[in-house]
Every structure is written in structure tokens, then in C-alpha cells.
Amino acid sequence: MMTTIMTNSTKQRLKKPTVKMMVVPVLFSVLAACTGGGPENAPVNQNQGNNGGNNYSGPPPQTDDVQRFQTYFWSNVLDKCGDCHNEGGQSPTFARQDDVNLAYAEANTVADLGSPADSRLVAKVLSGHNCWLSSNQACADTMTSYITNWAGNSGNASTEIELSDPPTLSDPGATKNFPEDPTLFQTYVYPLLTQYCSDCHKESATTPISPFFASDDINSAYAAAQSRINLDTPADSRFVTRLRSEFHNCWDVCEYDDPNLVSDSDEMEAAIAQFSDAIPVSQLDPDTVSSKAMTLYNGILASSGGRHEVDAIATWQFKAGQNNTAFDTSGVEPALELTLNGEFEWVGGWGINLKGGSARASTANSKKLHDLIKATNEYTIEGWFAPANVTQEGPARIVSYSGGETTRNFMLGQTLYNYDFLNRSTNSDANGEPGLSTADADERLQATLQHVAITYDPVNGRRIYVNGEYTGDVDGVEPGTLNDWDDTYILVLGSETNNDFKWQGVIKFLSIHNRALTAEQVSQNFNAGVGERFYLLFNISQIINPTDEANGTNEARAYIVFEAAQWDSYSYLFNAPFFISLNPDFTPQAIPLKGMSLGINGKESPVGQAYRNLDLTLDGANYDPDAGQVVSTLGTVIGLEQGPSVDEFFLTFEQLGDKTNVRVDADPSPVPTPPDASPVASEIGVRTFEEVYxxxxxxxxxxxxHPKVQATYLKVKQQLPTSEGIESFLSSHQMGVTQLSIEYCSALMDDTTLRAQTFPGFNFGGSVTAAFDATGRSALIDPLLVRVMGTGLASQPADNDVSTELNNLIDTLTACGNSCEAGRTVKVAKSVCAAASGSAVMLVQ
Structure with a gap:
């Protein structure tokens, strides 16, 4: 018997409750996984395919479904599969061009419209059969989109996730774990990596390619290398298979042509084996009360469906995980592939981390956005973003379809805690301004993973949604049309087209629609979650019902089920555990469960133990045969060690049923003699950027x-101090302060009314000789000291010292005497003003 999770909300048999995250503010879907499909009739967002499709002259489609097949699937696969699967060619002939109705009949034998991802066509290209891209996964995702778009409403049928007994039931085994100290790695494996891989996999390489496992920093190299080393089976290490199967950068002997020679892959395998042999095995205490063990990929894939993507014209799931191409898998041609440049890295569990780099499309393919969005006069950009920090501004460009710093069609950006939305319309300027931003007080943008959607339509104008909710920020610009959009602009992620206004952070998903999603559709896409997720069924049958399982007499078939995922390149997310039996006739009876912990690779995880305070009873009063019983609504994160295909997880309990193993914490270590106290923080600080301004x-x-002052401030803002600590003050900060001071003083001296009020006794029209006599100097310097110098402070510069420095500056700048050029007096006055106002007198506090 299998428990089925019906992901359509009206048919969901396993009624798992809403989950609240403890560690990350992301609400993962309640097992939602409906597959979206295309509309009934061909909308403007679908390209009609290649010339062969457009020039079709055979019998017309006999039904609406055949018409959808021709529009969304057939026309897109002709140039990919038509050389073989044509009339008279290889069966099935789904790419035949003589009769689209016959092609339709053939395609139905290899396409599953109810679950497009399970189609034989998808499986074939995923295995590498005639994949037209450099990534089999990207081909499979694109083929899935072709079939999904063809499926239309039939593709909206509920997708079922079946909870079934895992194929193997193994006890947590003796496992090798990477030691914290990198010495063994440095002794055995690191020398090969630095000798043969440092031309690319090193930060300082001419063309640096992540991961940097050949870094000069041994700790960085060790961290990057761990996921590519299999301690249990060195031959399966990624370092070995890349050399052995793919001949990637082999340096001496690539193949086994001569048995007397040691191949490069053998050399790498031997080095990893030596490293592994030197690591002791972790053994689980025999008294431990533990579940059976499993890896992430032993779990049941949780469909990432449930999204509304009928009108998606470009989608990036960032699954490639290598090289520098992010594939558009929307199925809408032309595919809008992005090229990754600069400093970036692929994130485990799907995503890219932009660390100063960017991802950009070509001008030709970006035109798809112009054509398909302009046709509907509305659009949505939505994605899952994790900003690196909340100090980025400019605005920093997250997603921009632009021609330069001051011209664009649209942009989603960041300014500190705010999201910014620029849209070019007939009622805005060429830069899409005035912009719409989230309110400062709301601090909507946080440095954590968030779902963000921005929509535009000619009725509601611009709207911003964060984590499925409309922010309420009202667009102050009257909605217009998109007739002024420029089709020569390019789509860029992470920076402006000239690489300025960089944004740093993680993007785990991005989709562009040529319709404005409704609030309900945005919420639906948020609830669908992001990334590759699994249901892990940890077997506890023998603990709660210890019968003779070998003779088939254990009928509990009981599990603690987690939704789990690789969260990033360094960790796993475990979420919202619940208890269930796959035997419909089994009901738990007063089974105590206390102190549950997560284990990995033969030991309990040192971090992320969110369930150790559990104290509950599994019983019929709280148990639903279809929904199970909630164990916890919390989520937690534990560290990745050897990678998702190798790391082995299990659960331990202080008490489960009548089995106990109460955890006794070790006596704390004696308190060491405290080291010398660190120096007391300086009481002197500096003004931060907004305080300087x-x-x-x-x-x-x-x-x-003031326009010029404000423009200079925006230009140098990132160059000004962001913290008050004097220890963090740099010379570059002083340059930013100087530039802003000069602009302020120029504005003051150029305003004849303001300067006359401020310096009533100074002759700005006189020559330098006349203006800067003893009386003139006092008329300029004394008012400056009144405005700049503090009064009544415990510690401050002496007026005479500051006055002496300013007089010395005047002497230097007026040395030309009577030969000075006209207007020199005002220039000197500006310099004296800037020197005083931009000095430590103003900056230090």
C-alpha cells in the first residue's frame, strides 16, 4: 500500500499542516505540486518555432489539442529531432512534416500530458540522447516545458506524490568523515590540485573558474574540494571521474592504452585513497536508539510543480551547476541563455551566487522580451533572491533589461533594505523613473532567501510582492503603454550593462511572464517553493513494533518523514517532520517520543538540532491515517559533508516506545585562564555616510x-564610511568625503546670496591680493570656524591651529599674486571651505 499525496488542494489526501520555518523565513509549500500548463488557445507569448513549422503545408490540425501540439511542441522540436523522427524515419515519427495529425498521434506514445516530467521524451534527452544543449538537464527541462505548454488545461491535473517504503533499509553504518584539520588533504590530494588545476581553479587565475579547490588558502581549497571527494569509494570521486570518463584536463596519461603506465585518474584515485585510509571510521554507539539510514537521493522527489507559469516566456532554474551558461528552460523560443561572467559560483541545490560577477543575455535573444511583453503591455518578473547584505545601493541591479546606466525597459534593484522597480512607459522617462520602492520603514529586503515578484499592467501600474504578499506600496506614476521600449537592450543579472552598480547575492530561480500575475498567482508561486526537494522516510518500525521483520510479521511500516533539500553548497534543510504508517490498519498506541536528533555519517550533527526538546506521544487521538501525526512544524539546517549522493542521514531518540538512551552531556571543560583583554574600543569614531551628508x-x-550635491552623494555614497568604528576608516573613505565637501562648498560659493549671508565681509569680486589681505582672510576663515568647529566639547582642535592650517593653504593657492587668472578668488575660497568642512574636525565624533 502506498500513501498518496494529491497536490491539488481539493484532493489532497495527506493533509499535512502549514509549516513555519525557524531558521529561514521561507514558507515551503504544503506538499503542493500541481503542474501548470499553457492556455487553451495559442497566446502571443509562444514563438511558432523554426521555418519548417511556419512553412507547414500539410493537412490542418483536426482538433484544438492538435493545434496546441503544433504550436507548443511540434514547431519547437523540428530542428532538434526532425532529422531522425520524420516521415519514413525512425519511430516514433513525432517530428514528421507531412501531416501534423500523424505526428500528434506518434507524440502521444512518448509524452505524458498528465505528468510531463515523466514523459519518455524527457527521460531520453536527460540520458543524453540527442541533447542540443551542453547540459542534459537543461534539455530535459526544456522538453518538459514543451510538453507542459502543449498539455494546456490537461496539464493542470493533480500531480501525485506517492509515499512508499524505501527500497533499502540499512542501519547507520561506520562512516568516514572529513577531519576539521586540512593537514591530511594538504599532504595527499592538494599537491596534485595545485600542480595541475591552478591555471583555472584558483582565485588569481587569468580566467578563474569556481570552485577554487586549488586556492593558495588551504582552508578555502579544502572546503571547495570536499564535495568532490568520496571517502568511501575514492574511484567515484568527482576528481577521478572527470579525468577517467571525461578526460578533463588530464596532464600526462589520459587513457589505459598501456597497462604499464599509471593514468592520471589512477594517480588521483591513489592520492584520495591515501587520504581516506588515514581517516579513522566513525562508529555509532551500540546503545543508540536510531532509525534506519538513507541518503538524500533515497528519498521521494517532491515535485516542484504547483506554479502558475502559463505565460512564462523565460525561466532559469540554474540547474547546470558547472561551466558558465544558465539555460532558459521555458520552452519559448528563442531560448534566452545567460552567460556568467566575473566572480560567481554555482550553488548546490540549484542556484548561482554572484560575488561581483553578472549573468547576461545577447541583444538578439533579449529581443524576445521586448516583442512578447510589448504585445501584451504587461509583465511579471519573479524569482527567489538572497541578497548578500543590506548595504547595497545605487540601486544595485538584480535584474535589468537596459541599454546603460540611464536607459532601460525595466529593472528590479536594491537600495539598502528596499526593493526598487523601474519601468519605462509613456508616462516615465527613458530610465523608467520616477521609480517605485518599498517603504523605508518596512525594511522588506533582508539578507535571506526571499520570493520577490514585480508586476506591471496598464490598469494597476507597478506592484511589488515579497514572500507572496503585496507590499502595499502605491505607484505614483500613472500607468502608460510600453510603446517606447527599445529592442536593442540586453537582459543582465547582477550589474548594469557596463558592469557598474553591481549586486551581490544568490539567485535560485528567475522567471519572466508576459502577463501581470494576480495576487493569488503570486502567492501560489511562493507556496510552490524553490529547488530540488525530497521526502525522506526514516524507518522506525522495529523500534515501536519489534516483531520478526525477516519473516514479514512487522506490519507497522512506520516512518518519521521529513521534507529535505540541499539548501546551498554547504548545508541541508530538514523541514516539518511528521509520523505516518504506510499500513492503513496500523494505529499508534501511546508511543512516547522524546529528544529526537539528526544524524549524519555515523554521528549526530554538531549543529542544527532543533528537535531535542521534543516530548510527545504518538497515538490514535492525534493520528490521521491519511495525514499522519505532526511531530514538529520547525525547520533546521545541518552542514553538508561529502555531498548529497554520499552523506547518510538517520535519526536518534532519547526515548521512542520502550527504548531509551538518555543523552548525558559531558562535563564542561575547565574554564581556561582568560587571555589578556583586548584593547578597549576607541571612544573616537567617525560619522557614517548619511551623517556626513x-x-x-x-x-x-x-x-x-541641491541637484549637484545630491548627484555627487549618490556617486560617492558607497565610498563613504558605513560604520562608526575608527578602526575601519580607510583612505578611500577620506577621498569620498573630500569630493562631497568640494561639491557642497562649490554650491555655497556659486550662490551669491548664500555666500554673501555667510561671509558678509569678504570681497569675492576682488583679486587674490586684495581679497586675501589680513582683513579678508579673517572675513573668510572666522565664519567658517563658527560653522565648522564644535563648541563646549571636551576634546576638539584649537581655533588657532585650524586657522593656521587654512592660512597656509591660502598662501599656497595665492602664490601667483597679480598674475593669477580671473576668478581665482572664488576658487581659493571654495578650497578653503572644502578643507575645513571635509577635515577631521567634521568627520571625527
Whole structure:
């Protein structure tokens, strides 16, 4: 018997409750996995395929379904499969061009419209059969989209996730784990990596390629190498298979032509084996009360369906995991592939981490966005983003379809805690301004994974949604049309087209639609979650019902089920465990469960133990045969060790049923003698960027909104101090302060009314000789000291010292005397003002 999770909300048999995350603010879907499909009739968002499809002259489609087949599937596969699967060619002839109705009949034998991802066509290209891209996974995802779009409403049928007994039931075994100290790695494996891989896999390489397992920093190299080493079976290590099967960068002997020679892959395998042999085995305490063990891939795949993607015209799931291409798998041609540049890395569990790099499309393929969005006059950009920090501004470009710094069709950006949305319309300028931003006080943007959607349509204008909710920020620009959009712009992720205004962070999913999603559809896509997820069924049958399982008499078939995923390149997410029996006739009776812990590779995980305080009873009062019983609504993260195909997980319990193994914490180590105290933090600090901006306005009397001042501030803002600590102050900060001071003083001196009010006794029209006599100097310097110098402070510069420095500056700048050029007096006055206002007198606090 199998328990079936019906992912359509009206048919869901396993009524798993809503999950609240403890570690990350991401609400994972309640087992939602409906597959979206294309609309009944061909909309404007689908390209009609290649010339062969457009020039079709055979019998017309006999039904609406054949018409959808021709539009969404057939026209897109002609140039990929038509050389073989044509009339008179290899069966099935789903790419025949003589009769689309016959092609339709043939395609139905290899396409599953109810579950497109399970189609034989998808399985074939995933195995590498005639894949037209450099990634089999990208071909499979694109083929899935072709079939999904063809399926239309029939593809909206509920997708079922069947919970069934895992194929193997193994006890947690003796396992080797990577030691914290990298010495063994440095002794055996690292020398080969630095000798033969450092031309690419090193940060300072001419063309650096992540991961940097040949880094000069041994700790960085060790961390990057671990997921590519299999300690249990060295021959299965990625380092070995890349050399042995793919001949990737072999340096001496690539193949086994001469048995007397040691191949490069043998050399690498031997080095990893030596490394592994030197590592002791981790044994589980025999008194431990534990579940059976399993790897992530022993679990049941949780469908990532449930999304509304009928009108998606470009989608990136970032599954490739290698090289520098992110594939558009929407199935809408032309595919809008992105080329990754600069510093980036692929994130485990699907995603890219932009660390100063960017991902950009070509101008020709970006035109798809212009054509398909302009046709509907509305669109949505949605994705899962994790900003690296909340100090980025400019705005920093997350997603931009632009021609430069001041021209674009649309942009999603970041300014500190705010999301920014620029859209070019007939009621905006060429840069899409005025912009729409989330409210400062709401601090919607956080440095964690968030689902963000921005929509535009001619009725509601621009809207911003964060984690499935409309932010309520109202667009102050009257909606217009998109007639002014430019088809020569390019799509860029992570920066502007000229590589300025960089954004740093992780993108795990991105999709562009040529319709404005409704609030309900945005919420649906948020609830569908992101990434590759599995249901792990940890068997506890023998603990709660210890009968003779070998003779088939154990009928409990009982499991603690987690939704689990590789969260990033360094960790796993375990979420919302529940208890269930796959035997419909079994009901738990007063089974205590206390102190549950997560184990990995023969030991309990040192971190992420969110379930050790559990104290509950599994019984019929709280148990539903279809939904099971909730164990916890929390989620937690534990560290990745050897990789998702190797790391072995299990559960331990302080008590489960009548089995106990109460955890006794070890006596704490004696408190060591405290080291010498660190120096007391300095009481002297510096003003931060916004304080500098406001202080200079107060000193000079020039408004912060003065156009030139504001423009300079936005330009140097990232160059100004962001923290008050004097230890973090750099020379580059002082240069930013100087530039802003000069602009403020220029605005002051160029405003004849303001300068006359500020320096009433100074002759700005006189020559330098006349203006800077003893009286003139006092008329300039004394008002400056009043505005710049503090009063009544315990520690401050002496007026005479500051005055002496300014007089010395005047002497230097007026040395030309009567031969000075016209206007020199005002220039010197600006310099004296900037020197005073931009000095430590203003900056230090």
C-alpha cells in the first residue's frame, strides 16, 4: 500500500499542516505540486518555432489539442529531432512534416500530458540522447516545458506524490568523515590540485573558474574540494571521474592504452585513497536508539510543480551547476541563455551566487522580451533572491533589461533594505523613473532567501510582492503603454550593462511572464517553493513494533518523514517532520517520543538540532491515517559533508516506545585562564555616510537636495564610511568625503546670496591680493570656524591651529599674486571651505 499525496488542494489526501520555518523565513509549500500548463488557445507569448513549422503545408490540425501540439511542441522540436523522427524515419515519427495529425498521434506514445516530467521524451534527452544543449538537464527541462505548454488545461491535473517504503533499509553504518584539520588533504590530494588545476581553479587565475579547490588558502581549497571527494569509494570521486570518463584536463596519461603506465585518474584515485585510509571510521554507539539510514537521493522527489507559469516566456532554474551558461528552460523560443561572467559560483541545490560577477543575455535573444511583453503591455518578473547584505545601493541591479546606466525597459534593484522597480512607459522617462520602492520603514529586503515578484499592467501600474504578499506600496506614476521600449537592450543579472552598480547575492530561480500575475498567482508561486526537494522516510518500525521483520510479521511500516533539500553548497534543510504508517490498519498506541536528533555519517550533527526538546506521544487521538501525526512544524539546517549522493542521514531518540538512551552531556571543560583583554574600543569614531551628508549641509547651509550635491552623494555614497568604528576608516573613505565637501562648498560659493549671508565681509569680486589681505582672510576663515568647529566639547582642535592650517593653504593657492587668472578668488575660497568642512574636525565624533 502506498500513501498518496494529491497536490491539488481539493484532493489532497495527506493533509499535512502549514509549516513555519525557524531558521529561514521561507514558507515551503504544503506538499503542493500541481503542474501548470499553457492556455487553451495559442497566446502571443509562444514563438511558432523554426521555418519548417511556419512553412507547414500539410493537412490542418483536426482538433484544438492538435493545434496546441503544433504550436507548443511540434514547431519547437523540428530542428532538434526532425532529422531522425520524420516521415519514413525512425519511430516514433513525432517530428514528421507531412501531416501534423500523424505526428500528434506518434507524440502521444512518448509524452505524458498528465505528468510531463515523466514523459519518455524527457527521460531520453536527460540520458543524453540527442541533447542540443551542453547540459542534459537543461534539455530535459526544456522538453518538459514543451510538453507542459502543449498539455494546456490537461496539464493542470493533480500531480501525485506517492509515499512508499524505501527500497533499502540499512542501519547507520561506520562512516568516514572529513577531519576539521586540512593537514591530511594538504599532504595527499592538494599537491596534485595545485600542480595541475591552478591555471583555472584558483582565485588569481587569468580566467578563474569556481570552485577554487586549488586556492593558495588551504582552508578555502579544502572546503571547495570536499564535495568532490568520496571517502568511501575514492574511484567515484568527482576528481577521478572527470579525468577517467571525461578526460578533463588530464596532464600526462589520459587513457589505459598501456597497462604499464599509471593514468592520471589512477594517480588521483591513489592520492584520495591515501587520504581516506588515514581517516579513522566513525562508529555509532551500540546503545543508540536510531532509525534506519538513507541518503538524500533515497528519498521521494517532491515535485516542484504547483506554479502558475502559463505565460512564462523565460525561466532559469540554474540547474547546470558547472561551466558558465544558465539555460532558459521555458520552452519559448528563442531560448534566452545567460552567460556568467566575473566572480560567481554555482550553488548546490540549484542556484548561482554572484560575488561581483553578472549573468547576461545577447541583444538578439533579449529581443524576445521586448516583442512578447510589448504585445501584451504587461509583465511579471519573479524569482527567489538572497541578497548578500543590506548595504547595497545605487540601486544595485538584480535584474535589468537596459541599454546603460540611464536607459532601460525595466529593472528590479536594491537600495539598502528596499526593493526598487523601474519601468519605462509613456508616462516615465527613458530610465523608467520616477521609480517605485518599498517603504523605508518596512525594511522588506533582508539578507535571506526571499520570493520577490514585480508586476506591471496598464490598469494597476507597478506592484511589488515579497514572500507572496503585496507590499502595499502605491505607484505614483500613472500607468502608460510600453510603446517606447527599445529592442536593442540586453537582459543582465547582477550589474548594469557596463558592469557598474553591481549586486551581490544568490539567485535560485528567475522567471519572466508576459502577463501581470494576480495576487493569488503570486502567492501560489511562493507556496510552490524553490529547488530540488525530497521526502525522506526514516524507518522506525522495529523500534515501536519489534516483531520478526525477516519473516514479514512487522506490519507497522512506520516512518518519521521529513521534507529535505540541499539548501546551498554547504548545508541541508530538514523541514516539518511528521509520523505516518504506510499500513492503513496500523494505529499508534501511546508511543512516547522524546529528544529526537539528526544524524549524519555515523554521528549526530554538531549543529542544527532543533528537535531535542521534543516530548510527545504518538497515538490514535492525534493520528490521521491519511495525514499522519505532526511531530514538529520547525525547520533546521545541518552542514553538508561529502555531498548529497554520499552523506547518510538517520535519526536518534532519547526515548521512542520502550527504548531509551538518555543523552548525558559531558562535563564542561575547565574554564581556561582568560587571555589578556583586548584593547578597549576607541571612544573616537567617525560619522557614517548619511551623517556626513547631513552634517555638511548644516555646515554650509546648502540643501541636501541641491541637484549637484545630491548627484555627487549618490556617486560617492558607497565610498563613504558605513560604520562608526575608527578602526575601519580607510583612505578611500577620506577621498569620498573630500569630493562631497568640494561639491557642497562649490554650491555655497556659486550662490551669491548664500555666500554673501555667510561671509558678509569678504570681497569675492576682488583679486587674490586684495581679497586675501589680513582683513579678508579673517572675513573668510572666522565664519567658517563658527560653522565648522564644535563648541563646549571636551576634546576638539584649537581655533588657532585650524586657522593656521587654512592660512597656509591660502598662501599656497595665492602664490601667483597679480598674475593669477580671473576668478581665482572664488576658487581659493571654495578650497578653503572644502578643507575645513571635509577635515577631521567634521568627520571625527
Amino acid at each position: 547631513a552634517t555638511l549641509a548644516q555646515m554650509t547651509g546648502v540643501s541636501m537636495n
